[in-house]
Amino acid sequence: MEQPLVTAVTHDLSEAKVTLPGVPDKPGISAKLFRALADHTINVDMIVQNSSLHGTTDISFTVPEDDLETSMKIANNLAKEIGASAPQSDSDIAKISLIGAGMKSHPGISATMFEVLASEGINIEMISTSPIRLSCVIKRDQAERAVAMLHEAFELDREQ
Numbered sequence: 001m002e003q004p005l006v007t008a009v010t011h012d013l014s015e016a017k018v019t020l021p022g023v024p025d026k027p028g029i030s031a032k033l034f035r036a037l038a039d040h041t042i043n044v045d046m047i048v049q050n051s052s053l054h055g056t057t058d059i060s061f062t063v064p065e066d067d068l069e070t071s072m073k074i075a076n077n078l079a080k081e082i083g084a085s086a087p088q089s090d091s092d093i094a095k096i097s098l099i100g101a102g103m104k105s106h107p108g109i110s111a112t113m114f115e116v117l118a119s120e121g122i123n124i125e126m127i128s129t130s131p132i133r134l135s136c137v138i139k140r141d142q143a144e145r146a147v148a149m150l151h152e153a154f155e156l157d158r159e160q
Contacts, residue, residue, distance in 0.1 A: 006100040006109065006154040011143045013094050015045060016068040017125065019060040020075050022085035025051050029082060030059065036074045042067045046095070046128045046137060056084075060126060062137065065091050093125065094143035097135040098150065104131045116153045122146055 023029055030049065037044055045062045052058075063071045068089055075087035103109055113134060117124060122145070126137035138146060151157060 005102055006098050006156065008099040009096065009147050009150045009154065009156065010099060011094050011096045011147050013140055013143060014065050015062045015093060015095055015137075016065040016071075016089060016091040017060055017062050017093050017137060018068070018071050018075055019058060019088045019090075020079060020084055021056075021058045021088070022083075023057045023059055023079075024082055024084070025055050025057045029078075032082075033059065033075070033078050036078065037063070037071060040067075040070055040074065042071055042074075046126050046135065048126050062093070062095065062126070092140045093137050094140045094146075095135050095137055096143060096146050096150070097133050098154070099133055101132065103129065103134055110134055112153055113150060116149050117146060120145060120149055 020033065034044060034047075042063050047059070047061045049057055049059045068091055072087055072089050079085065079087055098109065098113055100109075110129070113136070114124065117136065117138070120142070122138050122142045124136045124138060128135045
């Protein structure tokens with residue numbers, strides 16, 4: 001089995017989060033929302049949706065901060081149309097990412113990342129994974145500290 005190889009820790013301070021709470025849990029709602037965003041050429045990065053036992057769901061997603069106002073208008077219009085709660089936004093976020101090979105085949109990488117953030121009192125708001133990247137959304141003012149601690153935890157400052 002290949003060794004996990006975290007090669008970099010990065011951060012992005014240019015995104016904002018939109019949450020649409022109380023969305024009826026029915027087919028087609030997400031399609032409507034993300035089609036409207038796409039039609040306005042808004043790139044959505046991370047998406048989290050969770051179902052509840054009460055027939056509703058919350059949908060959170062990140063967009064470029066420059067597109068936050070338009071994204072909120074779209075989410076607000078959809079909320080009124082489908083009977084969801086008013087959307088909320090947060091531009092005080094950062095996305096931090098571990099980059100490297102073997103992310104999917106080594107569960108210890110995510111555990112280590114989450115432990116490091118927890119030890120620093122940093123709350124994770126969203127998580128996204130791919131074979132080469134593990135990303136978390138956290139509060140913007142914690143990004144530099146998180147990057148430094150993750151850099152240390154994955155020994156990225158050692159001599160090769």
